[in-house]
Amino acid sequence: MKNTFLRVFLVVLLSNTVVVSIGLTIVQFVQKHNQVSADLLGDIGVQLVAGYEKFGLESLKEEARKAEKRLSGSIYLYQENGRPLLKPLPKNFRDSNTATTDSPSDSSGDLARVDGRPSADFLHSQFIQVIGANNVQYLLIFKPNPEINSLAPELVIGFSLLGLLVSSGVLAYWLLGPLLKLQRVARLFGQGDMTARVEDKLVRRSDAIGKLSREFNQMAVRIDTLLSSKERLMRDVSHELRTPLARIEVALTIAEDKYGMELQKSYLARIRTELHELDELIGQVLTLSRLEAAALSKQTMDLQRWLEEIVEDVSFESQLKGISVTKSGTNPKTLLGDPLQLRHAIENVLRNACFYAGKGGLIEVSTEEKDGHAFIYIRDNGPGVPDEKLEKIFHAFYRSSEAREANSGGFGVGLTISKRIIRAHKGQIEAKNRPEGGLEVCFKIPLV
Template sequence: MGSLFGKIFFSFWLAAVLLAGAMIGVTRLMGAGTIDEAQRDLAGLAPTVASLWTEGGGVAAVIWLRGLPLEKRPVLLDARGRPAAPRQHLPRHLMRWLPHSLEPGVQNLSPGHVAVVEPLPNTDPPLYLALVLRPGQLPLMPLWLRILLALLVIALVSYGLAALLTRRLYRLRLAAQALAAGDLSVRVGRRGGDEVEALARDFDLMAGRVRELLETQKRLLRDVSHELRSPLARLRVALELAERGGDPSKAVARIGKEADELERLITQVLSLARLESGQAALERRPVPLRELLSRVVTDADFEAQSKGKGVACISAFEVTLAGDPVSLRSAVENVIRNAVRHTPEGSHVEASLREEGSEALIEVRDRGPGVPEDQLEAIFSPFARSSEARERSGGGYGLGLAIASRAVAAHGGRIQARNHPEGGLLVTIRLPLRGTIE
């Protein structure tokens, strides 16, 4: 009975059972008085009928019994349940019961029919008086009492059901009001199997997600503000140096460089925001991954050469999938640029592409110090800082891997990082070959 439907159904079923039981009970209580009265009447008639039987036989007894009202007229039976005298009218319900042995007292013949049996004193063989009380003779519960009883039973069951539902809904309402007031830690915290408890669990999931999104937004705003301070401070220093009569060409070059840094940071933040909000306009068309990876590797290697580093594509199979070429290139490019940033001078970054089952795998490995195991997932968060060994010495704001992660997720894929056994960090991008863009 875990579902709300089951509880409502059971409540109405219980109300019907209680109502029927109550009516039967009250009717029996009211009918008990009539049965007692019939027993007293038969007990009063028994000596007279026994005397008539002894003095005048069965005919005299039957003639005397016929003088009684029909509804109070008993029949005279022997010990085997047969009519003890002729010319007696036996009710059909009594005739069905007669094959059974007679016992003094009250006998239930059929639904609504009751037989009252009284032995005649001092008769040999034993004789009995039997009176059948039909439903019309038993007192019925008045209509107003039946209606009142039905309303009472239904009201009690309905109150219990309403209290059960409204109490939990009221608790859910209080939690919703607290969440609207800014309490992001509020939880209903109920466990159960019906629809109300499922709604409570969904509310808790929603509240947790809202809290996570708001905390991410606050952290992103805080990190962006922090990252903006450095280029702005350098801009201010360059302006002050120019105002003091320094070399204008150096100041202008410095200002241009810092302006480019600001533009790059703002562009990355906007790209991340669009991907996280789902507002990025992603196309869906065939993308040859081998060609895409080759172009990214060529561009990254050209830039890395000036720093004494290199980027090489060690293997690339022909793999084509449906996706957005711009966001996919951005994801791969950010992963490779991150690897170039952390690989030491004189080493190179390796990239590869292959097909594995229903997925395309792009792997990028650098020769850097790697990342602590407990931070392998955190590096895909915005403005993530791994360890002192992988400080942002080569520039960047910790947004590249976050953008790559969101872009891959938008294509139904996964991105993960692990430390290579021979050193360095290995980042793997898994993209479904027949995936859908979310």
């Protein structure tokens, strides 16, 4: 953490230094072009005054033009009585627009600027007092050309913003780039890709991000190992449990054939029924554990034909109870998914609906397509489920008291299996009571 803090501090410090350096460079550039040293102006003033006092006004004007060209500005020279020896200042010192066109300064082009910028002002001009012969005092005013003055603030702001953008971009990329990579790997791992790992480039880093990357990879390895061990344990337990169950059933058959009395046969039949239920429970638990780790085998499937086959199978099984199962809807046509796993999910809900609908029940299966998703609805006319228990019916081994009293023979695992299969397809499953009575279960599965 200290190393990361130091890096962030140095990056921010460097970015601020760059911005400040650019600003100072621009300011120095402006000052260099807009300001002349007082010593230089004093020397020029002394030369101009000496030339004027010795050679007259024409010599002064000629030397002043040379000095203005060299200094990139305008020179104004006044005697102590206020009389201008060169061009006079504008009437309004801050705005040359008020100057008259008949001023002697018209020939120099310094007055009446068309863009309205000041020709001279106290902020940018320099004032030098020059002493001539016989202690006569003169006032020299130097005003630099305004082009650089008008451009300097925009340059400072522009370069400052550019420096901030560049430094912020570098800082954001340095901080967020690795975090985004970690986010992508975490998302893949969370979606069931147990092989997802952070790349070596991030793992080799010596800061907090590198430490986080290494810990994530270690966590991923541990979780992958635990899930593999769990699945292997479930397979082993299933095998070990089913082997003695098979032996018990063989022993029951022998007992019924050779030693069974009429009174004993009813107890032996009950034992056989419980054995079959125990075997079925072991199979469902094994299926439930595999769903957490096993990868889906997705393929493009003809949804309507596939669903019709399921409806036909369930209808055939339920015809003796007088249960009618119908199908409606023609869209969507195709779906990308695991046909076998999805069949388990649909059949679990469909058989559950048939059981609770009871003799003469009506089951409706319908499909539709909305917003890039396939919707499969299974509706029955059974007693429904209390609203406070709608969410709980998808929990493992949960059965309402009504189900127990009805002696359903189930274990509360079928709907949990259905929910995990749909979630593995990045879909959703919900249940709600119908206003006219019965339960509606909705499957929402992405088409892509």
